[in-house]
Amino acid sequence: MSDTVPRPSKPSRPTGRAKPRQSDIARAAGVSQATVSLVLRGTESGVVLAAETRRRVLRAAEELGYVPDPVATRLAAARNGMLGLYTFSTTFPTDVAHSYYPVLVGVEEEAAAQGQDLILFTGASRAADTTSHAAAVRRVRAADGCLFFGRHVPDDPIRRLSDDGFPFVYIGRRDEPGISYVGADYVAASAEVAVRIAEQGHRRVRYLRENDDAPASTDRERGVVEGARGAGIETAGLVERTDGGDVDARLARWRDAGVTAVITEETDTGAALSGLTAAIARAGLSCPGDLSLALLGTPAAPAGAALGTAGEISGFSVPMREMGRAAVRLLLDLIEGTPTPRRHLLLACAPVPGTTIGPPPPAR
Amino acid sequence: MSDTVPRPSKPSRPTGRAKPRQSDIARAAGVSQATVSLVLRGTESGVVLAAETRRRVLRAAEELGYVPDPVATRLAAARNGMLGLYTFSTTFPTDVAHSYYPVLVGVEEEAAAQGQDLILFTGASRAADTTSHAAAVRRVRAADGCLFFGRHVPDDPIRRLSDDGFPFVYIGRRDEPGISYVGADYVAASAEVAVRIAEQGHRRVRYLRENDDAPASTDRERGVVEGARGAGIETAGLVERTDGGDVDARLARWRDAGVTAVITEETDTGAALSGLTAAIARAGLSCPGDLSLALLGTPAAPAGAALGTAGEISGFSVPMREMGRAAVRLLLDLIEGTPTPRRHLLLACAPVPGTTIGPPPPAR
């Protein structure tokens, strides 16, 4: 609690020439500090300043090299032009090819385009317990609003922000009501993949998903099942769950049962995908010659390598960068109180043709 | 000036249930707000609180879910646990394989490890003119201290921060006196590469550097020249500059003059490297069969591809991630006023053996 803010060994207040404040300008221009504030922030509440006063103040500000103190500005109940980004789970896309990285890029691009700075709240990684999570989330208020990101999010601290009317948006669909988010339309994209597989003639298919109930996983399963049903793929036994460690045995069983295509999903762990591709490699199978393979989501690293496949894995790609950008825009709408902003946004995923879907092999 | 802070259409102050402040705790615990502040921040100035008082305050704080407001904390002249990161040049490592990305990762890792949040100042990209740069740099004061990063940095706004005693450190060596930085030891690493080439028997070599006078480029040239001189490589005509567009003609000339090895450098533009590898490919040369090739710095993307070379380009790698981490630590030392911190740090670069250095081909 009290350790949220590190304690300085000595005051870190600037020791050299002080930076100019509004009161310095006021003195130089012969007006009050409040007047300086008014001309510097523009003419908002209908207040009209004498042109001559404006000019004097502006000139003094220019001469003194004044720039408003963002901290004081924020404390005085205005905005400070900073957006927060809070990432749950392993904080940062450490791996260059981390699947979250493009989101970060999108967020940064749009923030820059909108003239907003970004605060990266790094609290998530350390905060194992709920208490510190609560503390970490609270810090978020230093910004005008905040983006949340990650599959598993502690509900409680967030609800508190929500109750307080603090503006925030999730990147990724959420089930909690009343929360703004920008997500990917996994249902539609996943259904489309199932249809594509059916069109090649597959009827017995498996969907190997991770043992994880994040909304994204739920949506994908729903899409696969709906797509399969509509396209004539058997739905009995279609869905299986894994942690990634037991795929060899499954694969053998599937082959024996006449399964000709497998769909899996990409998550932040990548467990299902890496487990599956490794098992396929160990079994000496080739895709799509022996088995068609599809992936729901963009792989963090080119996953084809493990398969000996030169091309991409078929499936769809998640518009992560665009999600980041859209989330920033939505957040700004919320902060600005734009009337009836769209609070839920589901972005379409582009199909990835890839090279791993083909017709089923002749029956063994 | 006045547009540095976006103006809100309406106040964004939370409308719902207010978050607890110190005064709320004070009321609940039956003490003054100042006392709350003292127990919450710990016992600094020798003040000793009654254990019973401490307990009451702590319990009330716990019950109310109090977390200090970082903005108010900062304004009241203490630290706020935020470190700034200001990137010059094209703001963000947009490309996944952007050469700056590992630095960002290192900064984030160490910041998280130290319990600091990170403010990404995105101002750099937009700010073409000096004025807005000044404004953008000034915003940096919202943080306890700031990291600067990028080859080309406007001196003026920075000097101002320096005069004011604001703590900051550069990532990358600087020539300006009195400024803290964490850089890479390009001189030593570049000399080592020249020596390695000499050891293979090369005597006539070219160093193709970019037409850019950043300290990193200066250091590399110095290292190459010193290494070459010490190892018996001809230094006359050794160094050439390019913008990347005219390499074909040079390459032909070099070959005619009996040049058997070429060294180039990696920068944020990558112009010299991409120009050179393209020219080598067009000339149908192979490395190191026809020509040995070395690179000073880590390529943003695997550059071997353009060469048809499977392996890495020989040279050295810049410890970017570690630079990021070290910079954070140094900055914290500065902020905390640690006595005589090391203000200049030059990290060693690891040699990359690679596959593009070999003995010279038999004379034509």
Add this chain to the structure above:
DNA sequence: CTGAAAGCGCTTACAG
């Protein structure tokens, strides 16, 4: 059209 005042939530001497 401008000034004086209060307040944002905290820290920090300074008195008691």
Add this chain to the structure above:
DNA sequence: CTGAAAGCGCTTACAG
């Protein structure tokens, strides 16, 4: 050992 006061630099009604 604790309280009352001033102040960080700004914004925002509210008076004149």
